[in-house]
Every structure is written in structure tokens, then in C-alpha cells.
Amino acid sequence: MPTLLDALISYVPWLVAKQFVDDPSPLSEAHTEQFEAAVFFADISGFSKLAKHLSSQEGLQGPEHLTVMLNRYFGALIDLIWQHGGDVVKFAGDAIYAVWPTIAHQETLQTVSHAAVQCALITQKQLKNYTLETGHILSLRIGVAAGHVTATSVGGILKRWELLLVGHPIGQVNTASTLASKGEVVVSDAVYQLLKSDLVAEPIHVPEEEQPFWRVSELLKQKTFFPIAQPNLAPEASRALSGFVAGAITSRLNANQDEWVAENRRVSIIFIQLSGITQTTSDLIEHMHKVMRSMQLGLYHHEGSVRQFIIDDKGTIFIAVFGIPPLTHEDDPLRAVKAAYELRQKINELGYSCKVGISTGLAFCGPVGNRIRREYAIVGDVVILAARLMGIAPPNTILCDFATYQYIRNYMRVSEQPALPLKGFDEPVRIFLPIFDEIIDQNHDEVLGREDEIAQLENILREVKDGESKAVLLSGDDGSGKSGVLETLMRSARHQGFRVLFGKGEFVDRASPYHGWSGPLSAIFEVSNLSKTRSRSLTILAKLAIEPQLARLAPLLNSILPLDIPENDETNAMTGEIRAENTRWLLMQILSLHSRDRPMLIVLDDAHWMDSASWALARTVAQRMPSVMMVLSFRSGNKLPNEALQLRTLPQTIEIELQPLSREQTAKLIARRLDASTVSERITDIVFAKAHGNLLFTDQLIYAMRDGGYIENVNGHCRLRAEIKTPDELAIPSTLRDVMTARIDRLPPNLQLTLKVASVIGESFLYQTLQDIFPIADERHQVDVYLEDLQALDLVERVSSEDIFQFKQRLVRDVAYDLMAFAQRKELHLEIAKWFERNYVYDLSPFYALLAYHWQQGGNNKLAIDYYEKAAQKARYDGAYAEVIDFLEQAEMLEQNINSTRRLRWSELLGEAHWGIGNLDDSEFEFKEILKNLGLAWPQSVRAVYLG
Numbered sequence: 001m002p003t004l005l006d007a008l009i010s011y012v013p014w015l016v017a018k019q020f021v022d023d024p025s026p027l028s029e030a031h032t033e034q035f036e037a038a039v040f041f042a043d044i045s046g047f048s049k050l051a052k053h054l055s056s057q058e059g060l061q062g063p064e065h066l067t068v069m070l071n072r073y074f075g076a077l078i079d080l081i082w083q084h085g086g087d088v089v090k091f092a093g094d095a096i097y098a099v100w101p102t103i104a105h106q107e108t109l110q111t112v113s114h115a116a117v118q119c120a121l122i123t124q125k126q127l128k129n130y131t132l133e134t135g136h137i138l139s140l141r142i143g144v145a146a147g148h149v150t151a152t153s154v155g156g157i158l159k160r161w162e163l164l165l166v167g168h169p170i171g172q173v174n175t176a177s178t179l180a181s182k183g184e185v186v187v188s189d190a191v192y193q194l195l196k197s198d199l200v201a202e203p204i205h206v207p208e209e210e211q212p213f214w215r216v217s218e219l220l221k222q223k224t225f226f227p228i229a230q231p232n233l234a235p236e237a238s239r240a241l242s243g244f245v246a247g248a249i250t251s252r253l254n255a256n257q258d259e260w261v262a263e264n265r266r267v268s269i270i271f272i273q274l275s276g277i278t279q280t281t282s283d284l285i286e287h288m289h290k291v292m293r294s295m296q297l298g299l300y301h302h303e304g305s306v307r308q309f310i311i312d313d314k315g316t317i318f319i320a321v322f323g324i325p326p327l328t329h330e331d332d333p334l335r336a337v338k339a340a341y342e343l344r345q346k347i348n349e350l351g352y353s354c355k356v357g358i359s360t361g362l363a364f365c366g367p368v369g370n371r372i373r374r375e376y377a378i379v380g381d382v383v384i385l386a387a388r389l390m391g392i393a394p395p396n397t398i399l400c401d402f403a404t405y406q407y408i409r410n411y412m413r414v415s416e417q418p419a420l421p422l423k424g425f426d427e428p429v430r431i432f433l434p435i436f437d438e439i440i441d442q443n444h445d446e447v448l449g450r451e452d453e454i455a456q457l458e459n460i461l462r463e464v465k466d467g468e469s470k471a472v473l474l475s476g477d478d479g480s481g482k483s484g485v486l487e488t489l490m491r492s493a494r495h496q497g498f499r500v501l502f503g504k505g506e507f508v509d510r511a512s513p514y515h516g517w518s519g520p521l522s523a524i525f526e527v528s529n530l531s532k533t534r535s536r537s538l539t540i541l542a543k544l545a546i547e548p549q550l551a552r553l554a555p556l557l558n559s560i561l562p563l564d565i566p567e568n569d570e571t572n573a574m575t576g577e578i579r580a581e582n583t584r585w586l587l588m589q590i591l592s593l594h595s596r597d598r599p600m601l602i603v604l605d606d607a608h609w610m611d612s613a614s615w616a617l618a619r620t621v622a623q624r625m626p627s628v629m630m631v632l633s634f635r636s637g638n639k640l641p642n643e644a645l646q647l648r649t650l651p652q653t654i655e656i657e658l659q660p661l662s663r664e665q666t667a668k669l670i671a672r673r674l675d676a677s678t679v680s681e682r683i684t685d686i687v688f689a690k691a692h693g694n695l696l697f698t699d700q701l702i703y704a705m706r707d708g709g710y711i712e713n714v715n716g717h718c719r720l721r722a723e724i725k726t727p728d729e730l731a732i733p734s735t736l737r738d739v740m741t742a743r744i745d746r747l748p749p750n751l752q753l754t755l756k757v758a759s760v761i762g763e764s765f766l767y768q769t770l771q772d773i774f775p776i777a778d779e780r781h782q783v784d785v786y787l788e789d790l791q792a793l794d795l796v797e798r799v800s801s802e803d804i805f806q807f808k809q810r811l812v813r814d815v816a817y818d819l820m821a822f823a824q825r826k827e828l829h830l831e832i833a834k835w836f837e838r839n840y841v842y843d844l845s846p847f848y849a850l851l852a853y854h855w856q857q858g859g860n861n862k863l864a865i866d867y868y869e870k871a872a873q874k875a876r877y878d879g880a881y882a883e884v885i886d887f888l889e890q891a892e893m894l895e896q897n898i899n900s901t902r903r904l905r906w907s908e909l910l911g912e913a914h915w916g917i918g919n920l921d922d923s924e925f926e927f928k929e930i931l932k933n934l935g936l937a938w939p940q941s942v943r944a945v946y947l948g
Contacts, residue, residue, distance in 0.1 A: 005233060007253045008241040010374055014087040014104065015151050016163055016244050017231045024237035026159055030289055032152040036109045038100040038116035038144060038191065039165075040086060041173040042077060042123065044070075045139045045182045047094035048384070048424050053134060055381050060264060061822050063364035063380040067262075068823070069132050070094070070379070075370035076127060077140075084119035085112070085225045088373040089165060092310055093383075097173075099149065099165070104228045110194045113146045115225045117195060117216060120144055120185040128183040143176025145169035145188035153244075154289045154309065157296035161243045162309045164292075166284050170311070176213050179204050185216045195219075246376040247305065248325045248365065255749035256776055260756075261376070262366025262821040266738060267323035268336035268404060269359055269383055270304075271390035272343060274316040276352040287350075291316070294346040301506055302339040303327040307378065318343075321378060323738075324365055326746075330478060330696065330739040333360045333407035340398050341436050353396050357389025360403040366821060381424075388422040389431065398434055405432040412436065448672055449665045449695055450481045453656055457489050457631075460654065464629040465496065465599050469652055471622035473644075474633040476658030479696025479739050482633050485658070486603055489631065493601040498629075499594065501602045505609030505634075513580075514560045516604050516614035517587065521561060524594050537563045547593070553586045560587075580613070587617055592625060599627040608638035615643035622650055637746070637793065660693025669695075670718070673702045677716040686720070692809055697736050740815040747793070750779065752816075754786040755795065759817035760828040763810065767803035768839075773831045830858035845874055849887065861894040868894075869902070872909050881916035884909055904930055 009017055019031055050069070054062035077096060078088055085105055086098040100112035120142045130138045149167040172188040180186040189211035192201060200218035233241075242250045252261045272295075277287060292309055299306060299320050305327065307319035320339065322332035329335060340356050347354045361382035368377035389399045405414050413435040419428035460470050476482045490500050503519035522528040525543055527536040540563065544551040555571040556579065557563055574582055594600070604610065604618065610632075622630055632647075634640065636657065647653055661669065667684045671677065683705070691697035705711050711718050744752055757774060758765050771783040787805060790796045799806050807813040817825070833854035836847050844851065852867035868891035875883040888906050892898070898906070911926035931937065 003235070004253055005235055005238050005241070007258050008238055008245060008250075009230060009233070010369075010371055011245045011249060011376070012241050013089040013163060013373075014228050014231070015089060015099070015101065016153075017233065017237075017241065019153075020233055020237040020240045021231045024234045024240055026240040026243050027153060027156065027161055030153050030156065032150060032285060034148065034150050036102045036112075036147065037149045037169070038109070038113040038146045039149065039169040039173045040081070040096075040098040040100070040116045040120060041143045041177045042096050042098075042120075043141045043177050044073070044094040045141060046137055050132070050134065050136045050138070051379075051381070051384070052424055053136065060362060063362075064262075064264070064822050067364050067366065067368060067377070067379050069134075071368060071370065073127065073130060073138055074368060077123060078370055078373050080119055080123050080126070082227050082372050083225070084115045084122075085228055086116065086119060087228055088369070089163065090308075090310070091368055091375045091377060092308070095177075097165070101149075109146055113144070113191050113194045114198070114219075114221075114223060116144050116146075117185065117187060117191065117199070118219055118222065118225070121216065121219055124183050124185055139182035141177045141180040141182060142185045143173045143178075143180060143187070144185065144191050145172035145176060146191045146194060147172075147188075150285060152285050152289070154285075154292035155296050155306070157293055158300060159243045160296065160306065162292060162306065163244065164285075164288055164309060164311065166288070166311060172213075175206070175209070179206070179213055180215070187214050187216055189213065246324070247327075249367075249376050251326055251749050255753075256778070257749055257753060259775070260749075260753055260824065262364065262824065263819045264821060265323055265328075265363060265365045265741070265819065266332075266361065267321055267363050267365070267378060267382060268333045269307075269363075269378065269386040270318075270320040270322075270336055270340050270343075271357045271386045272318040272320075272340070272347070273355045273390050274318065274347060274352050275354065275395065277311065277316045288316075291318075291347070291350060291352075294350060295320075295343055298342040298346050299339050301342065302335040303329065304335060304339050323741075324378070328738070328742040328745045330736075330742055331407070332738065333358075333404045334411055336360070337398070337400060337404065337408050337412075337434050341434070344396060344398060348396065355390050355393035355395060356398040357386045357391070357393055358398065358400040358404050359383075359385040359389060360401065360407070361385070364821070384424050385422070385429070388424070388429070392420060392422070392431075400432050400434060402430045402432065405430075408434060448669045449661045449698070450485050450658065453485055453658060454488055456656060457485070458492060461489070461493060461496065461498070461601070461629060464601075464627055465498075467627055469622060469626055469628050470630070471618070471647060471650065471653040472629070472631040473648065473653060473655045474631055474658070475636045475655070477636050477694065478742055479694045480636075480658040480660075481695040482658060483605075486605060486631065486633055490601065490603060493629075497598055499598055499600045501600065503602070503604045505604070505606040505614070512559075513611055513613040514583070514587065514617060516607065516610035517617060518560055520602060521557070521587075521590070524590060527561070533562055533564050536561065537565045541565065547589075550586060550589055553582060556583045556586055559583075584613075584617060584620065588620060588624065591621060595625060595628055599629070600625075602628065602630045604630070604632045606634065607632040607644075608634040608640065612641040612643050615641055615647065619643055619647040619650070622647060622652055658695075661691075661695060661698060662693065663688050666691070666693065666698055669698055670702055673699065674706060674711065674713065674718045676713055676718040678718070680717070680719040682720045683711065683718060690811070691736075694739070696739060700736050736811065737815055737818075740811050741819065744812075744816060744819070750776075750782070751786055751789055751793075754783065754790060755812070755816040756820050756824075757828060758796070758805070758807070759813045760820075760825055761832055763813055764799065764804055764806035767805060769832065769835055770805075773828065773835055775828075826858050829854045830860070833858060833860075833863070845870070848874055849883075852887070852890070856890075856894065865891045865895050869906070872906075872913075876909055876912060879916070881913040884913035885917075900933060904933055907933075 051066050054066050058065055081088055081098045086100050088096055088098045090097040100116045102109055102112055124140060128139055147169040149165055149169055152164050153161040154164050155161050176186040176188055192199060192214040198220045199216055201214040201216045203212040203214055205212050249261055295318055296306060304320050304322045305324055307321045310317045322336045336358055340358055344354055344356060359382045363378045363380035363382050365378050367374045369375060385401055393399045408414060415433045415435060417431040417433055419430050422429045464470055474482060493500050501520035501523050503516050505516050525540045527539050530536045541554055544554055552568060552570055555565045555567045558565055618630060618632060621628060666688045667679055670679045670683060670687060687698055687701050691701050710721055712721055744755060758770055761769055771780050774780045774783050794808055795812050796805050797808055833851055836851055840847055848867050848871035852864045852871055855867060856864035868887045872884045872887040875887060888910055907926045907929045911923050914923035
């Protein structure tokens with residue numbers, strides 16, 4: 001079995017892996033290396049047409065099928081590059097960058113250039129006009145350049161790094177590939193000069209280039225080359241390599257789930273093109289490092305992920321994504337737009353301009369490549385659309401698509417732009433411009449359904465006003481209404497004369513001491529709106545001047561706020577625990593000074609991201625400061641540090657967990673949202689059954705029913721239109737699915753996999769089935785433990801003493817199932833069918849219909865038809881005539897060309913079934929078909945029928 005290290009190595013280039021041979025420790029600073037190399041760029045032609053065809057013909061399966069075919073093609077290309085000693089450094093959509101570094105083989109630039117050109121020509125020979133099963137043809141345009149290259153690791157925020165290649169050959173290889181026609185190889189003049197005695201080539205003169213490029217038709221000498229030897233790494237190097245691999249990959253690899261990385265996901269993609277940075281920019285590496293760190297900071301504050309950072313002939317492209325593990329949220333489209341705004345500001349502050357495109361939609365997310373070299377990729381129309389929107393955006397403008405607009409319109413003003421035809425899309429695309437200086441107030445009615453919790457907090461507020469101190473731990477699931485409760489509380493506190501301070505835990509800063517208190521401190525010192533570090537520092541020093549002892553300790557604030565207050569002899573001598581104790585004492589004094597004249601409310605939101613020092617300070621404030629109410633809000637189920645547990649034990653600490661809405665509360669909320677005096681019981685039943693008391697779920701379902709025309713308001717009474725008969729007919733709003741996806745993503749990989757496998761079995765499932773088909777054989781003995789954990793998390797429940805379980809909510813099962821790649825589902829359906837055949841071999845009759853379903857979903861239509869027929873025969877025996885018809889209709893959908901013998905059997909079954917339920921005309925038709933196939937005439941009288 002491959003080790004974690006083996007798996008990780010396939011996700012990084014040799015240029016990255018070799019850095020950790022001597023020292024397996026993760027990078028602490030950027031690593032830069034210069035060398036000579038041949039650079040190879042292969043761009044697939046025909047990919048866009050194929051993607052469009054599959055998307056239109058296969059819907060959601062299209063991107064996955066596209067990836068399968070792309071991997072087959074890429075796999076052959078990667079094998080050829082590897083066999084010729086090349087190193088695949090980056091996948092760029094439908095293209096591949098590879099290098100032949102002289103340092104890898106201890107060879108000359110001429111030799112590695114020969115290897116790259118030989119590889120390019122053999123690739124064109126083997127992969128030119130590559131015909132796929134769809135009939136589409138793929139070709140390659142290949143460029144090769146050579147010269148001095150610099151490889152540098154940029155970024156480093158949260159120990160996340162991106163390998164970047166810069167140098168003259170990088171720009172040249174992109175130009176060369178654009179000059180190549182399908183099936184051609186074009187090389188730079190530097191490559192031609194090194195190999196001209198061995199090349200048959202013709203020049204291509206480009207007006208803006210001093211030297212020509214060369215179209216190569218033949219390499220006269222063939223040489224033998226060998227793959228680059230993989231570096232010998234210690235197992236400890238896994239942590240270092242993980243810094244270059246997408247977080248969506250590392251958690252699964254750590255859990256030995258290499259085969260379960262691929263998923264279907266709703267994502268929001270950001271494409272940003274920076275202007276002003278090219279391969280010729282002086283101090284390019286320093287600029288790129290600054291840009292990358294700035295982009296990481298802006299993106300990580302909104303809990304997004306870096307997809308790629310590329311510099312080529314088209315400029316500098318930064319790609320980010322929201323909606324992939326380990327961080328997904330129900331409001332990812334809004335987070336993407338807010339992040340784009342912040343990234344644009346940061347880019348402008350660095351002196352550059354940019355164009356931004358954002359789109360939201362379903363995509364296939366998983367590995368692209370093969371086991372030699374691969375990357376985590378996102379494939380689908382949503383990616384292409386974001387790139388197209390970026391391409392048409394004016395400078396310093398953010399454009400988004402309709403799907404993103406549908407979500408953000410509730411939070412900010414959005415201006416619709418004229419629809420435009422975009423490459424790859426049949427219809428003109430609707431385009432929207434977010435307006436960031438017009439944020440819509442979201443406070444209206446946010447606390448509906450949370451009146452009891454608000455009343456409890458108001459009582460605590462009154463006690464604090466009378467001189468007591470209280471700490472409140474407010475927890476709840478996503479969508480439970482925590483934000484609305486906090487906003488209402490802060491408004492009430494201000495109205496009652498409280499000083500209100502607000503802070504927030506940040507994912508990106510979760511290891512930074514006291515970062516949760518940066519908001520309250522900025523408010524106390526009134527520096528929130530000051531952009532310059534020096535201005536903030538001088539303002540704080542001036543405010544502390546009246547307290548000399550505090551002023552001397554002011555440099556300790558540098559680690560909490562962006563300041564540059566010079567260290568003095570006293571603070572310079574402080575290290576370790578002494579510095580920590582003095583910092584905590586200083587913060588307590590500052591908070592105490594500002595709570596003397598009036599009571600104080602301190603709200604710390606997203607406290608599950610806070611560091612231990614922030615929690616420790618919260619505990620100290622709760623213990624020692626009078627007339628302070630402190631509320632720490634966090635997501636239920638998140639692991640908290642020991643300091644948080646200590647805060648829980650204090651007598652002045654009160655815990656409030658936002659419970660699901662009751663049916664009565666749900667009914668009241670529906671009436672308010674629909675502006676109705678009364679609401680039918682049926683509407684309440686449907687909403688409550690589907691939302692299970694989740695406030696956000698409830699809201700979104702109400703709006704979905706209203707906007708979908710399912711509800712009519714007659715004189716203030718809302719009732720359901722007749723068309724809806726069951727809750728399952730109501731489409732689930734995407735927001736709700738995103739909430740559940742985020743919840744599943746926060747589970748450990750083993751619990752995620754358990755949910756997914758169970759979802760394929762069905763809404764209810766046998767423990768033994770789940771254990772026997774669990775795909776990680778070494779963990780099958782743990783499945784009972786995984787189920788206990790899922791029961792504790794209220795996701796599944798045991799429904800009998802015979803080890804039968806079921807999903808607590810249909811939505812959990814549906815989301816877990818839909819997350820899986822179609823190939824994964826197919827394999828599991830086949831395993832389930834085989835399991836039933838093995839375990840019930842003596843009597844399969846109770847499972848005929850179930851076996852038909854699983855064989856059908858597994859792609860074995862022949863066996864599915866056999867079992868549907870058996871299910872129909874059993875149903876006839878049981879007198880279940882409607883089921884007979886249903887089973888045979890399912891079978892007919894799978895096979896149109898049914899042989900005559902089977903057709904006669906089916907007609908007999910259908911004739912009897914239709915007769916049994918009173919469909920006499922349909923029954924007569926089937927019996928006539930039997931006689932017709934037997935060459936017999938239909939009887940003309942009742943007596944003839946009787947006589948047979």
C-alpha cells in the first residue's frame with residue numbers, strides 16, 4: 001500500500017520535493033533557486049468543444065466524464081514527459097508546463113533541450129488527432145524554450161506555498177505554443193541555436209520579437225533518456241510537502257482515502273488578472289512574493305482557498321475558490337464577492353490594477369493527471385465562465401454571473417450589465433456588477449424564532465448593569481441564528497448606555513496570540529479607520545501617555561495590532577512567560593480603564609477560531625472585571641482549547657445553545673415571512689418536516705415555496721396550492737444544501753466516508769451491509785464506532801435492535817450521495833448488489849426490486865432487467881398490480897429491443913396487472929399483443945373468449 005509520503009510526492013513537482021532531502025522541516029521562508037532548463041508547454045486543442053458537448057449531453061456527469069477523458073490524455077502525456085526525464089511543474093486548465101532542469105540530470109542545457117524537443121515530437125506523433133469515444137478529436141500545440149529559470153516558493157501564510165517559475169524562457173514557451181498549429185512543435189531561437197545541427201526547422205518571424213521562433217518538423221538524432229530519480233525523503237517530509245498541496249487533498253490522504261478525493265461540489269470561483277507585472281518586471285520575485293502573501297491574507301480572512309498562481313504570456317493570473325474542503329460555508333458566493341473586493345483593494349495598494357470574474361455553480365473537484373504526477377483540479381462550465389468574465393471586465397472591475405447574483409442580491413446592491421455572448425456559451429450571458437458601497441441592512445426580523453434566547457440575554461444585560469459580571473457561551477449550528485441574536489443584543493446594549501466592543505476569531509489568525517481581541521482594542525483606541533501603521537502607533541501612544549506604566553508596555557501591542565511601536569529596554573528584556581504575563585496584564589488594564597464610567601458588553605464572534613491566549617484573557621475578564629457582560633459565540637461541535645473549558649466552569653458563566661425551532665415557532669415565522677395572519681397546517685407540516693427547526697433552512701424553504709408559486713395568499717390566509725402532495729416534491733434551495741455540505745465537510749474524513757457509503761445503500765441501511773462494503777478494508781472493524789459518532793452528531797439513528805440505521809434527515813443522505821463522484825457511486829452500487837446476492841443466496845425474492853435498482857445504478861442493465869422482471873412476477877403473486885406495471889416500465893426504459901419470448905411474458909404480466917387495477921383498455925391491448933405475436937386473432941364474442 002502506498003504511504004502518505006508516496007501519495008503526496010505525486011502532487012508536487014520534483015523541484016519542490018528535492019528541497020526537503022537534507023531537511024524535512026516545512027518551509028519557514030521562501031525558497032528560491034536558479035538554474036538552466038528546457039521549458040515545455042503543451043496546450044490541448046479541442047478541449048472547450050468537448051467540455052461544451054459533455055455539459056449539454058450529460059449534465060452533471062459531464063465534468064466528471066470530461067475529467068476521465070482528460071486524465072487518459074494527460075496520463076499518456078505525463079508518461080512521455082517522465083520517460084524523457086522531464087518534471088511536470090503545473091497543470092493550467094487544459095495545458096501542462098514541464099521543465100528539464102540541468103540540475104536534475106547534471107547535464108548541459110543542450111542535452112536537456114534535446115530531451116524536451118524529442119519528447120515534444122514523439123508526443124505529437126503518438127497523441128496527434130487523438131480520437132475519443134465521443135468522436136471528438138484532441139490535438140496539442142507544443143512550445144519549447146530554454147535558458148535561465150528561477151523557481152521560487154511564494155506565499156507562506158498558514159504555511160501554504162505555491163511554486164512559481166519565472167524567467168525569459170517562461171514567456172517564450174507560451175509564445176511558441178501560440179505560434180504552433182495543431183500537432184506542431186515550435187521552439188525558441190535559444191533551443192534552435194543549441195540543436196540546429198540536429199533539427200529540421202523553418203523560422204517564424206514575430207514582429208515584436210528580436211529573434212525568430214522555429215517550427216520543428218524533425219529531430220535527426222534520437223537519444224536515450226531516463227526519468228528523474230525521485231528524491232529520497234524521510235517520512236517527516238510529509239508535513240513540508242503538504243504545504244504545497246490543496247487542503248482538500250491532504251485530509252483525505254492522511255485518512256488513507258486516496259481514491260475518495262473526487263467529489264461533485266457547488267463552488268464559487270474567482271479569476272483575477274493583474275496588470276503591471278510581467279516576466280521582465282525588475283525584482284519580479286520580490287513583487288510576486290508580496291502579491292501572493294497579500295492575496296493569501298485577503299482570501300484566508302474569508303476562508304477561501306488558493307487554486308493557482310500563474311505568470312505567463314497572458315499576464316499574472318490568480319485563481320481562488322470557495323466551496324471545497326476543508327472550509328465550506330452556506331454563504332460561499334457572498335464570501336467570494338467580499339474576498340474579491342478585498343483582494344482588489346490589496347492589489348491597488350501594491351500599485352497594480354486588476355480585472356476580476358466570479359461565477360458560482362456545480363463542478364467536478366478531484367485529481368487530474370496520473371499516479372506519476374497529478375493536481376487537485378476543478379472542472380466544469382463554472383470555471384470557464386469565471387475566466388471569461390475576467391477577460392471582459394474593465395480595469396479594477398468585478399463582474400459576476402447570475403448564480404452568484406442570486407445569492408448576493410440579498411446583501412448588497414447589484415447592477416445588471418448588458419448580456420454578452422461569451423466563447424463556449426450558446427446564449428448571451430447575464431452579467432452583474434456588485435456595488436460595494438451600498439450594503440443592504442440584514443438586521444430586519446433576524447431574531448424571529450429566537451425571542452426566548454433574546455429575553456434571557458436581556459435579563460443578563462440588566463444584571464450586569466446593576467454591577468454583576470457575566471460570561472455567556474452562545475453556541476449553535478450553522479443557520480441557527482447566532483448572528484441575528486448578537487446584533488439584537490448589541491443594539492439593545494447601546495440603547496441602554498453600554499460601551500459595546502466587538503471582536504471576531506479569524507481562521508487565518510487562529511494561531512496568533514490575542515487576535516480575537518484586536519477588534520475591541522482597535523475600537524478602544526479609535527484606530528480602526530487609520531490605514532497607516534505609523535498613524536495607529538502614534539495615536540495609541542498619545543492615548544496611553546496619561547498612564548506612564550501602560551505607555552512603557554505599549555510595544556507589547558505590536559503582536560496584536562498592526563503597529564510599529566519601538567521596543568524599549570523594559571519590553572526588550574521580556575521573553576517567554578514573562579512577556580506573556582505582562583501582555584495579559586496590559587490588556588486587562590486597558591479594558592478596565594475603559595469600563596470605569598459605564599457598563600461594557602464585549603462580543604467575540606466565531607470564537608471557535610480564537611487562539612488559547614484570547615480565551616485565557618476572556619476568562620480573566622470574566623473573573624476580575626465588574627459590570628462586564630462578555631458573549632462568546634461559536635459553532636456547535638467545534639473543539640475548543642482548554643482555556644475555553646476552564647471558562648465554562650466559572651460560576652458567572654452561562655451557556656446558551658440555540659436549539660431547533662419548535663413547530664409552533666416555525667408556524668409563527670412562516671406567517672411573518674409571508675405577511676399572513678394565518679397559515680395552513682399543511683404548509684407548516686412541510687416546512688417543519690424538511691427544515692427540522694433550522695432557522696436558515698426554514699427561511700429559505702419559505703422563500704422557495706413563495707417564489708416557486710407553491711403558496712397562495714387568500715385574504716391573509718396562506719395555503720398550499722393543490723399541485724404539492726408530498727414534501728419531497730419541493731425542490732431544496734441550494735443554500736440549504738450548502739449548509740449541510742459545510743456540516744459534512746467539518747466531519748473527520750472517516751465519518752464523511754461512512755455517510756457517503758451509507759447514502760448509497762439507502763435512507764435506511766443494515767450495519768452489516770455498511771461494514772462489509774466499507775471501502776477501506778483496514779477500518780471495517782471501526783464502522784460501529786463511526787456510527788456511534790454519527791448518532792452523537794444527530795446525523796443517523798438506530799431504528800431497531802437488529803442493527804438497522806437510518807438518516808435523521810433526508811437532506812443529509814441526499815447531500816452525502818450527491819457529493820460523491822458518479823464513478824464512486826457506481827462502484828458502491830455494484831458492491832451492494834453483490835453483497836445481497838452473497839448473503840441472501842437461498843432466497844433473494846424479498847430483494848428483487850432492490851437488486852434491480854443497485855444493478856441499474858451500477859451500470860449493469862442486463863442484470864437490472866432480470867431482477868425487475870422477477871420483482872414484477874413476485875408483485876403479481878402478491879397481488880400488487882401497480883408495482884407490476886412500475887417494475888416493467890423501469891425494465892423497458894433500460895432495454896427497448898426486447899426479444900419476443902420476454903415480450904410475451906411481460907405482456908401477460910401487464911395484461912393481468914392492468915385488469916387487476918381496472919385499466920381494462922390497457923389490459924385488452926396487452927392481451928391482443930400476445931395473440932398477435934402468436935399469430936392468433938382476437939375473439940369476436942364473449943362466447944369465443946369463454947371457449948378459449
